[in-house]
Amino acid sequence: MKCRNGFTRVLASLLLMALLGGCSTSGIEAIGRPDAAEVKKHLLIHSDALANKITISDMRTRETAGLLEVSLTLSNLTSSDKSVAYRFSWFDADEFEVEAGTDAWTPVNLHGAQSISVQGVAPNGSVKSYRLNVKGQ
């Protein structure tokens, strides 16, 4: 009888562990998959070599004094260092680019699996959406 109880306990523990394992997320899912619709909308990677290796997550926006302010996390999904450059593109309500070509590329070295916070402020009050452009240096 004692033996049966012990067996039941072990079985219950295994079942619980399996259930918990099923609920956990892999690293990429926690950061944000590069093919997720929200990521695709706000991220444009200009280098084939960086495709599926760089992603963004935690995209947040707010309006400060009528200007769109953006904060997001830029992550390196690989274990090797990546030298990249990024810049924002800003769009108005009609999806026209605002002040095109004025934002400069910002160089940044992302270590393996590193995530950094990137912030930007729209050039004027007509901006309604944004895109982060990323390319290799």
Added chain:
Amino acid sequence: MSINKRSSIVGVSLIAASLLLLQGCANKVAYQDATEVETTTIDFGSTDLQQIAAKMVDSVLTFPPIVQVTSERRPVMFVDKIKNKTTEHIDTESITDTISTRILRSGKFRFVDMTKVAEVREQLAFQNEGGMVKRDTAAQVGRQIGAEYMMYGNLSSIVKKSDDVKDVYYKFTLKVMHLESGIVEWSDEKEIRKQREKSLFGM
């Protein structure tokens, strides 16, 4: 082979060789993206200027006390010179031009241009005293708006060198002062550090 034939072959070969050499020396000109990351030398460059301008503009436009002022009206500002305390020749007016242009285009501030005072005075004198301009169309003297804020700052650097490595650190500080009270309403800094290492063969 006759002497004539041989000398003509030598001649043609010489011309072909010189053409090849000349082609090797020819300059190639190509347009590049002005916002591209530029690392031609370790000296202050376009990427440094653009990074400084972007950081300063974003910072001043989102600083809460400045946001409060600019949400009600568009204050008038004038830009003083940026002191260049580095050992390099850097056109600091170019940095302030980029910053003031971006701030102006954000629609949050207006600017008065102190570099054009003499020209404006000359034009106003021409319109009001020259006798050539219709009185009712002449711009009136004494109607200009006084600046409420002044923008100023400095750029400094620390350079360190060893046989193989050169390290340059730039610090750009910018401030906005309320002219009447003398209070500095906003200030921010942008730091940039660059390093050049000699390659294995000193190339």
